[in-house]
Amino acid sequence: MLLHFFWNLAAFVLALGILITVHECGHFIAARVFKVKVERFSIGFGPILWSRRDSNDTEYAISAVLFGGYVKLYNTQEKSIYYNQGHNNAFNHQHVWKKSIIVASGPIFNFIFSILSYVIIFMIGIPVHKPIIYSIIPDSIIAQSGIQSDVEITSINNIKTHNWNSVRLEIFNSIGKEKLIISTTSINDMCIKTYTINLSHNWFNNLDNPKDPIITLGILPFNTNIVPILSRIQPDSAAQQAGLKIGDKIISIDDQLIHHWESVTTAIKNNPGKNFKISVERENKIINLNLTPNKKNLIHSDKVENIIGVLPKIISDTPTKYYTIHQYSLHAAILQAFKKTWTLICLTTNTLLKLIIGDIKITHLGGPIAIAKGAGESAQSGLIYYLMFLSLISINLGIVNLLPFPTLDGGYLFFFIIEKIKGKAISKKIQNFGYIIGSIMLIIIMCLACFNDISRLW
Known part of the structure; x- marks a missing residue:
C-alpha cells in the first residue's frame, strides 16, 4: 500500500514538473522573442529551494510548493522611480498584441506538447480495441433497447466508431441529449442493425454511475469481469454506515462464500431489508461487519448497487483477436497527432460546458489525488499510456488556463481585450480586485475537487 502511494506520488510529481515546465517555457520563449526582460523563471511557488542566474540576469528557481509555476516579467509599475532599467524591455510597455502572445504562449505550448507526444505515440504504435460488446447489464438503458451481445458497434449518431475510445467519446457527447442512435453489426456477417435509444436528461448522473459512459449505459466491453471488490461507496449509504471502505473484497455474506459480484446481488435481492453479516478482506486482514440496506432506497430502486450504495470493481481483458497495434x-x-489533439481539446471544452450547465454533476470533478492516481496507473501500464496521460492533462492545463479568471492566463487576455477597446490599461485597483475574486473562485473549485477526491477514498 505504501509502495503504491509513493509510486503514484513519483509519477504525479514527474508529470507536474514536465507540464509546468512546458507551460512556463511558452511564456519565457515568447518574452525572449519580444525582448522583454524575464526576472525569474520558477517551477513552483513559495520559498525558493534552488536558484541560479544566467548572463541575462534571469533567475531560474525551483520553489517549495510544486502545484504551479510562474515567469516573472520586468514591469515598471512594480519598481521605484530609482530603478535604472529602461522601458523598452518592460512587459507593461509592450503593445497589447505582444502582451497577448506572451500570455497565450503558455497554453499554446501545452497544446504543442500534446501534438509532439502523440507523434511519438503513433510512431511507436497505439493499441486499438475493437468495440465488440461482451455482454449487456440487465435492466440497463441498452438492455431495454434490444441490443444484443457479441456484436460490434459500427457507428453512434452516424459517426463511425473504430474502437472503444471513439464509442466512449460519442456517448459522452450525447450527454444532455434526448436520443442516441447506435448501429451494430454481427461478428459473423455484415448485416447492420440500427437502434434509437431514448435518454433521460439525468441518465449520466445516476447514483450507480461508474464514470465510464459505456458501462453507465449498460454495455460491458469484451471479457469484462465484475469482481466483489468495492471501487466506490456513496456518502451516507448503508455501506458507509456499516464501515465498508473502497478496496474491501467481499469474502462472504451470512457465511456463504462469495466468488463473483452476482452472488452479492443475489444474496441481497433475495433478502430485502435483512441485516447481513459481511466478511471482507482489507489489507490482508479479515474484518466482520453488519450491513442493513436502507429502507428508503429499497422503495426507490431495484438495483443492489443503489440500495446499499456501492460500486464493484470492473476488470476488462480483451482477446488478442480483437486487439491490434496501429x-x-x-x-x-503528425496528421493523426493534430487530429487527436483537436479531438481532446473539443472533448475537454465540452466537458467544462456540461459541468457548467449541469449535465454532469460537479461531484465528477477530480483534483490532485485523482490526477496522482491516474499518473501512477498510466505509468505502470507503460510509456505509451503515460504519454497519453500527459497529453490529456497538458490539454486540460492549457484550456483551464484560458478561462477568463483574473489569476489565470485567460484573465490577463480578458484585461487586454478591454484595454484594446478602451484604448488604455485597466487601473491597478480594478485588476487587484479581480485577482482577489478570481483567487477565491479558484480556491473554492480546488477545495471542491479535493473534497471529491477524498470522498472517493472512503
Whole structure:
C-alpha cells in the first residue's frame, strides 16, 4: 500500500514538473522573442529551494510548493522611480498584441506538447480495441433497447466508431441529449442493425454511475469481469454506515462464500431489508461487519448497487483477436497527432460546458489525488499510456488556463481585450480586485475537487 502511494506520488510529481515546465517555457520563449526582460523563471511557488542566474540576469528557481509555476516579467509599475532599467524591455510597455502572445504562449505550448507526444505515440504504435460488446447489464438503458451481445458497434449518431475510445467519446457527447442512435453489426456477417435509444436528461448522473459512459449505459466491453471488490461507496449509504471502505473484497455474506459480484446481488435481492453479516478482506486482514440496506432506497430502486450504495470493481481483458497495434509513418503520425489533439481539446471544452450547465454533476470533478492516481496507473501500464496521460492533462492545463479568471492566463487576455477597446490599461485597483475574486473562485473549485477526491477514498 505504501509502495503504491509513493509510486503514484513519483509519477504525479514527474508529470507536474514536465507540464509546468512546458507551460512556463511558452511564456519565457515568447518574452525572449519580444525582448522583454524575464526576472525569474520558477517551477513552483513559495520559498525558493534552488536558484541560479544566467548572463541575462534571469533567475531560474525551483520553489517549495510544486502545484504551479510562474515567469516573472520586468514591469515598471512594480519598481521605484530609482530603478535604472529602461522601458523598452518592460512587459507593461509592450503593445497589447505582444502582451497577448506572451500570455497565450503558455497554453499554446501545452497544446504543442500534446501534438509532439502523440507523434511519438503513433510512431511507436497505439493499441486499438475493437468495440465488440461482451455482454449487456440487465435492466440497463441498452438492455431495454434490444441490443444484443457479441456484436460490434459500427457507428453512434452516424459517426463511425473504430474502437472503444471513439464509442466512449460519442456517448459522452450525447450527454444532455434526448436520443442516441447506435448501429451494430454481427461478428459473423455484415448485416447492420440500427437502434434509437431514448435518454433521460439525468441518465449520466445516476447514483450507480461508474464514470465510464459505456458501462453507465449498460454495455460491458469484451471479457469484462465484475469482481466483489468495492471501487466506490456513496456518502451516507448503508455501506458507509456499516464501515465498508473502497478496496474491501467481499469474502462472504451470512457465511456463504462469495466468488463473483452476482452472488452479492443475489444474496441481497433475495433478502430485502435483512441485516447481513459481511466478511471482507482489507489489507490482508479479515474484518466482520453488519450491513442493513436502507429502507428508503429499497422503495426507490431495484438495483443492489443503489440500495446499499456501492460500486464493484470492473476488470476488462480483451482477446488478442480483437486487439491490434496501429503504427504510423512520421507524416501520418503528425496528421493523426493534430487530429487527436483537436479531438481532446473539443472533448475537454465540452466537458467544462456540461459541468457548467449541469449535465454532469460537479461531484465528477477530480483534483490532485485523482490526477496522482491516474499518473501512477498510466505509468505502470507503460510509456505509451503515460504519454497519453500527459497529453490529456497538458490539454486540460492549457484550456483551464484560458478561462477568463483574473489569476489565470485567460484573465490577463480578458484585461487586454478591454484595454484594446478602451484604448488604455485597466487601473491597478480594478485588476487587484479581480485577482482577489478570481483567487477565491479558484480556491473554492480546488477545495471542491479535493473534497471529491477524498470522498472517493472512503
